[in-house]
Amino acid sequence: MADDFIVSLTDLRRTPGARRPLSLEASCAEALGAGLVSLPPGRLVAVTGSVESVGDGVLVDARVETVMDAQCSRCLVEFSWPVDIEFQELYVYPEQADDYAEEDVSFIHSDAIDLEPVIRSAVIVEQPLIPLCRPDCRGLCPQCGVDLNADPDHHHDDDIDSRWLGLAAWGKMS
């Protein structure tokens, strides 16, 4: 399924100003991201927007929607991380490559463009380094591991010690 995010440009006929809507659903063959937030292989990614023929190539204006798998960095619960981002990318004809050697653009191959690399980098940039299931997640008890969201009044008899442990753990995680 490596061709999932390939968009053919033949119908635009290299006519500047020609434009057509973009709408596809596909999935990546390889997982995206690692650690606490990731997009598993096969997860559907919806792409909508437009492709417009411009002088040296085509301009893609797209919205990307999917749902990533996340794990809370404090309480370790698994939750869904919705992704809804937009990107613009210029894809340049290969014969114009020299003019764009210094630019951050993508290239057209065989009258088609591959959206996947651009989507992957756009999605990865938006990922939180420290995902939280909710902004005020209380995390786990540093002494016994109980979920403090479910049991906010939880405490141990030697409460003074556990408070200090709790502060130390919060400092490391936040």
Ligand SMILES: [Zn+2]
């Ligand atoms: Zn949490």
Ligand SMILES: [Zn+2]
């Ligand atoms: Zn405890």
